Amino acid sequence: MSSNWFCLVKLRRMEEEGIIEQYTIAVNELKLGKSIQAYIMIFLKSNQHTAFQKYIKENPDITEAHRISGEGCYMIKASVSDQVALNHLLDEILKFANYRVNLSIGKIK
Structure with missing residues (x-):
């Protein structure tokens, strides 16, 4: 038996058991012309x-979103060009909520 076959069987089993829920890709937002990464805390009105x-x-432009506990209702990550x-x-978000914005100045990990 080849190691490829063994890996395939193991992956299929993990998918069936719900351990692997989905596959994804990593996108370089800068190469897509989206130079501003904003982390926005949402406070629904x-x-x-x-x-x-x-809406999310x-x-x-909203690449990630989490409903959170504690301060705020949601934390979203947005990638925009300028x-x-x-x-x-932010004007669109104001239709639903107040917000607080933090901008990424460099990715570490």
């Missing part, structure tokens, strides 16, 4: 969670 979650899922695009995103 009302209980519009469903509408806000729909449909917005391609300050104009960031301002547009």
Whole structure:
């Protein structure tokens, strides 16, 4: 038996058991022209969670989103091309929530 076959069987078993839920790729946002990485803490103004979650899922600039406990309601990561695009995103978010923005100045890991 080849080691490739063994690995394939093991991967399939892990998928069936739910250990592996999905596969993904790593995208270099800078090479796509998205030079600003923003981490945005969301403070919903009302209980519009469903509408806000729909907005998050449909917005391609929002690359990651988490509903959180503690301070704030959500933490999102957005990748945008420039300050104009960031301002547009923040204006859209204001329809649902107040926010606090932190910008990445360099990726460590």
